[in-house]
């Protein structure tokens with residue numbers, strides 16, 4: 001029972017991480033229908049930016065964190081402006097190929113600057129954050145990832161539900177010609193979706209870095225996990241991304257705990273295929289509102 | 293007087309995808325505060341004319357290749373929709389283009405996109421004042437609204453932008469006659485009370501000419517007839533082909549009026 005609960009807790013916190021990282025991916029897909037194949041590298045960029053600011057520049061942790069958020073947000077705008085915007089109006093496959101190229105470029109740059117070794121953040125999480133629930137031990141990183149995950153999901157929920165910019169973003173995803181006719185700055189919405197994707201990816205990159213150490217190859221590989229997550233949840237559903245993330249996180253830890261650690265990495269993809277066979281638009285994909 | 297002109301279209305040609313010419317030398321003028329209607333059968337180029345004004349040709353790969361469009365004396369042809377909407381020209385697209393997955397109120401809020409600071413509270417009240425039916429539906433997804441509610445929604449959404457010149461593309465499309473009447477009454481009130489200049493594209497010439505000051509008839513990408521609205525209502529050709537009343541005065545069936553099976557060329 002304790003083992004089960006421990007796995008449950010681990011699975012949930014891993015799941016929130018996946019959810020967070022999938023959020024950014026879904027955001028870009030929803031607003032511009034682009035599958036961002038560079039998503040794993042976005043995680044790595046955020047994790048390394050935080051490393052550079054906290055360990056190398058020796059800034060106070062809170063400041064380093066805030067600067068990383070601001071920096072990745074700005075970088076998202078720059079990347080959209082330099083690489084994506086010139087391709088607006090081109091066929092989607094070209095844009096997707098471009099993101100593949102961007103991923104390779106980012107990875108190369110990170111390897112050039114930071115090398116392929118595993119780096120570590122300075123220890124900064126207070127030990128007091130860890131929880132002891134009966135016999136279950138929840139390490140402080142997991143508690144932190146849980147809290148950050150939930151806080152961000154709620155913040156984004158509010159942003160999309162109530163803020164004007166959030167509503168404009170949803171309107172572009174819903175009916176682009178109508179949004180244009182009302183003067184919504186569609187290119188700005190695309191740019192904003194990249195900037196937000198960079199931020200949430202950075203968040204998950206940092207948390208993963210705290211848990212596993214920071215390594216270019218590992219972080220960009222984990223970025224690929226967004227595929228089972230978003231396909232499970234439905235490519236265009238934010239709620240689906242969160243649920244999909246939690247499900248994949250739980251599946252991984254339970255498979256690893258009860259069956260075998262070597263199956264752990266494969267199981268998400270097996271489940272993915274099974275689900276796609278039954279529900280091709282994902283578990284929580286938007287159901288088309290049809291007019292009769 | 294020049295300064296009373298809100299919009300001036302001078303001899304424009306519009307070409308889609310560099311090869312398909314749709315408008316061939318269209319000219320028209322809209323005076324400030326007036327309602328102008330643009331009539332014509334399917335494929336005449338009415339929507340294309342509106343899109344040439346609002347900048348929405350661009351995303352469809354269309355372009356004004358000749359002539360010019362002036363708004364308040366400033367050339368605006370081939371500007372982007374972002375620029376044109378910020379000058380106060382808002383087009384309500386044909387076929388009720390709502391945001392399906394947004395609620396009615398969220399749909400309305402998108403209308404504030406062009407405005408500084410995105411205020412919406414007061415404007416929502418104004419829209420609900422004109423369209424009380426929307427108030428009851430404000431929290432439901434637009435995708436589940438009826439056709440009449442949607443037409444009100446898209447006009448209300450445009451009002452949120454505080455338009456100076458509102459371009460309406462076939463507001464009567466597919467609505468029951470009683471609803472058409474109601475919507476046209478509200479359009480007239482908006483013109484009177486808000487001082488909004490209006491251009492209404494319609495196939496329902498009867499309704500359109502009732503609220504209009506001036507009318508144009510379009511065929512095959514050209515303006516073939518224009519005059520004061522009353523005069524147009526009395527024109528025998530318009531009577532027969534757009535109002536559905538033959539010289540004898542007998543009313544044809546609603547279906548004939550609506551679908552324009554018969555076509556007549558003026559040129």
Ligand SMILES: Nc1ncnc2c1ncn2[C@@H]1O[C@H](COP(=O)(O)OP(=O)(O)OP(=O)(O)O)[C@@H](O)[C@H]1O
Nearest residue numbers: 308312314332333334335336337338339340341352
């Ligand atoms: N994006 C486009 N590319 C190429 N041709 C187009 C495009 N849009 C419209 N056309 C053509 O231009 C002509 C005029 O179309 P338009 O939509 O302006 O007509 P309309 O008068 O609004 O007709 P309706 O009453 O049916 O709405 C049609 O022949 C149409 O096929």
Ligand SMILES: [Mg+2]
Nearest residue numbers: 338339340386
């Ligand atoms: Mg049309």
